[in-house]
Amino acid sequence: MAAVTGWVTNWLAIQMSFYPVRFVGFGVIGWQGVIPRKAEKMAHICIDHTLQKFGDLNSVYEKLEPHRIVEQVISQVTPRVDEYIDEIMYENHPVLWDNVPLFVRNRIYKWAREALPERVEELVEDFGDDLDELVDLKALLSRELKRHPDLMNRIFKQAGSVELQSVINLGAIIGGLLGAMLVPLWVRYPEPWLLPLGGFAVGFLTNWLAINLIFTPAEPRRFLLWKIQGLFLRRQPEISEVWARLVAEELITVERVADAMINGAHGDRTRAIIQKHLRPLLDSSPVLKLTAQVSVGVTGYTELKKSLYQKAVVATGDVFSDPAFNRERAPVVAQVLAGQMKSLGPREFQGILRPAFHEEELQLMIVGGVFGALAGLIQFLSLTYLVF
Numbered sequence: 001m002a003a004v005t006g007w008v009t010n011w012l013a014i015q016m017s018f019y020p021v022r023f024v025g026f027g028v029i030g031w032q033g034v035i036p037r038k039a040e041k042m043a044h045i046c047i048d049h050t051l052q053k054f055g056d057l058n059s060v061y062e063k064l065e066p067h068r069i070v071e072q073v074i075s076q077v078t079p080r081v082d083e084y085i086d087e088i089m090y091e092n093h094p095v096l097w098d099n100v101p102l103f104v105r106n107r108i109y110k111w112a113r114e115a116l117p118e119r120v121e122e123l124v125e126d127f128g129d130d131l132d133e134l135v136d137l138k139a140l141l142s143r144e145l146k147r148h149p150d151l152m153n154r155i156f157k158q159a160g161s162v163e164l165q166s167v168i169n170l171g172a173i174i175g176g177l178l179g180a181m182l183v184p185l186w187v188r189y190p191e192p193w194l195l196p197l198g199g200f201a202v203g204f205l206t207n208w209l210a211i212n213l214i215f216t217p218a219e220p221r222r223f224l225l226w227k228i229q230g231l232f233l234r235r236q237p238e239i240s241e242v243w244a245r246l247v248a249e250e251l252i253t254v255e256r257v258a259d260a261m262i263n264g265a266h267g268d269r270t271r272a273i274i275q276k277h278l279r280p281l282l283d284s285s286p287v288l289k290l291t292a293q294v295s296v297g298v299t300g301y302t303e304l305k306k307s308l309y310q311k312a313v314v315a316t317g318d319v320f321s322d323p324a325f326n327r328e329r330a331p332v333v334a335q336v337l338a339g340q341m342k343s344l345g346p347r348e349f350q351g352i353l354r355p356a357f358h359e360e361e362l363q364l365m366i367v368g369g370v371f372g373a374l375a376g377l378i379q380f381l382s383l384t385y386l387v388f
Helices: 002-018 039-049 057-063 066-092 094-099 102-134 137-147 151-159 161-188 194-215 236-250 254-263 267-283 286-319 323-343 346-353 361-385
Strands: 024-026 029-031 221-223 226-228
Touching (some): 039 137, 057 102, 066 094, 066 323, 102 267, 151 161, 194 361, 236 323, 236 346, 254 267, 254 286, 267 286
Antiparallel strands (some): 024 029
């Protein structure tokens, strides 16, 4: 019975770590899975221990190979240049644009396509220089984890599936051993309170041991013929690989970083950089500039440029939402994160994972104890009143 109690209490503790994903209850009475509740904190600690140690986001950007980003932008935007120009002109001066001769339109399209690569290359370079100031990575992680609180659950489950199952199985062994120690006491002192109290102790201690076996000892230690180390820490390289891959695929994607640049706290600065590099598209050709100003007036020309900037912002978001490009670049980010996580000392690595449980350990142990007490009470009642 104690072995079953130990297994179930550990299984219950694991489930309570993950579920429910969102808070269920009334006021302060209720529960939310430990990991979803602490997801932001863990993600922030992970960034502090990895990217900040690596250098900054600009350094990661260099690993993404800026020339590939330039190629992506050009390959996505060039085929739609004609469409973008038409949209801008029809939004601002539809009658004028309808009356522009086709050969003039074609020259404008051609000129824009030829000027685009240089503008994009300089724009991407500028973004790379200022990326760390344009993107608040912690705010990005917080936003995404609030939108998708199950993300950290999936990361933990895939990264630590072996360890989590080991903890559940160890619950049966630990519970069985503690229960065996309780039998002589029950035989000698068959008091009504002994089995419920003993059950509480079994459930409480089983959960305490299970949680500690995940994270401690941080450093490998020798005990007779065995090397002992926390289950998660023992597999630091493998867990780092899985963790980094999932973070790169689910959280720090090119699309989400681009969205944070445009719509985040520093979005105005991002737009200013885009404007700086697009302004020459209209101003670099004196003939085109003069023709446009004569045709639509100075005010109309200013509005035309504003529309161009707005369209460029929209196009930027569209470019980086390409799933294939995000999949292609994700391994680069994952490689950076994994490399840094692997290089962390055991205690630093423990510091990323442990905060999810540290503040909730007592609650999880009490729940295990209560379940164990109920199991002990049932056992007492069955031994005392059940007639076979």
